[in-house]
Amino acid sequence: MATPSPRGTYNRFRIEEDMWLCEEVLKANPFIREQKAEAWTTVVENLNAIPIFGKPTGERACKHRLEDIILQYRAGEMAKLRRSGTEEQFQILQELITQVVHLKEANADDDVEEKHSPAVSVTTTAKKPKPAKSSSGTKRPFLVSMAQPTEIQRRINQIQLPPTPPPQGTKKPRLLPAPAPAAQVVAPPAAVVTPVFIAAKVPHHEVTFTATPVVSASSTESSSDRHSDNYVSFLIEQISRQNDLRERELQLQREVRERELEVERERLEREERRWENQLTLLQQQQEMLRELLKQKTEQHELIVGLVKQLKGKAD
Numbered sequence: 001m002a003t004p005s006p007r008g009t010y011n012r013f014r015i016e017e018d019m020w021l022c023e024e025v026l027k028a029n030p031f032i033r034e035q036k037a038e039a040w041t042t043v044v045e046n047l048n049a050i051p052i053f054g055k056p057t058g059e060r061a062c063k064h065r066l067e068d069i070i071l072q073y074r075a076g077e078m079a080k081l082r083r084s085g086t087e088e089q090f091q092i093l094q095e096l097i098t099q100v101v102h103l104k105e106a107n108a109d110d111d112v113e114e115k116h117s118p119a120v121s122v123t124t125t126a127k128k129p130k131p132a133k134s135s136s137g138t139k140r141p142f143l144v145s146m147a148q149p150t151e152i153q154r155r156i157n158q159i160q161l162p163p164t165p166p167p168q169g170t171k172k173p174r175l176l177p178a179p180a181p182a183a184q185v186v187a188p189p190a191a192v193v194t195p196v197f198i199a200a201k202v203p204h205h206e207v208t209f210t211a212t213p214v215v216s217a218s219s220t221e222s223s224s225d226r227h228s229d230n231y232v233s234f235l236i237e238q239i240s241r242q243n244d245l246r247e248r249e250l251q252l253q254r255e256v257r258e259r260e261l262e263v264e265r266e267r268l269e270r271e272e273r274r275w276e277n278q279l280t281l282l283q284q285q286q287e288m289l290r291e292l293l294k295q296k297t298e299q300h301e302l303i304v305g306l307v308k309q310l311k312g313k314a315d
Contacts, residue, residue: 013065015085015093019231020050021062022069022096023224031107070104073097088234092227 013021024046030039040059047057072078078094085093 015081015089016231017047018065018069018081019089019093019096019227020047021065022093022100023227025066025100026096026103026224029103029107031104066100069097070101073101089231092230096224096227 021043024043027046028039028042030036030043032039040062044057044059044062047062069081072080073094078090078097081090081093
């Protein structure tokens, strides 16, 4: 059963434009809520700045096209895109879509865990750090390398481990003014107290964290650069093959033209020899007729002389 396409209309994307769209999405990461609008604006601007891109497109068309590709990927209908490109382009696009799906799922998991995590204290509410900007001006997200710990593990770390200092170069979170002393400590619920003390007796080496596969920014950039280099090399090879084919066609046309000229030259030479032979034959006929006429003239003169002699004798 075919997967329904998302609402709205969008421009018809080729497989090369789908590849550029996935690469720009991996660079800008528009799946983060804080920078969603700015990231999509950057994606559209970068796509419209590409010279080989088909025609100017908009944010809505890019969003719908990306949703359509992800739906086809999850439904196993990626073979439809094979008709508009080569096998190498299809493999590159499939790898890019896989990375885009992993990136979207990773950001979705982070948003869900951040939404459902309870506050440890009402006195210290830290301001969320803004995502860092790259040299090109687009924002880069802070990717999480470990899964968010549970509430019990967070309380164990507060009891056993000393607080770690923030890394150098990061801004300290701005603290809100402390409320009244009566509201400084929030007692945990009774259902949570018992597991906390039980978990505190567990040795430190038994407390483990489960790592989730997350696409890092460096690997994403290196992969997109590698795909860009592969695509550029593919275009160069295609252009060189077209030039070689064109040169072979021109060479074949030149050879055919030379053969035609040679055949025409031979035909003209044969015609010239035929006319020369005819001219020679005509000259020979003229000589023969001239000699025959000379002989006839001599015979006529001889007959006239004999006639004259006979008349003289008769007289």
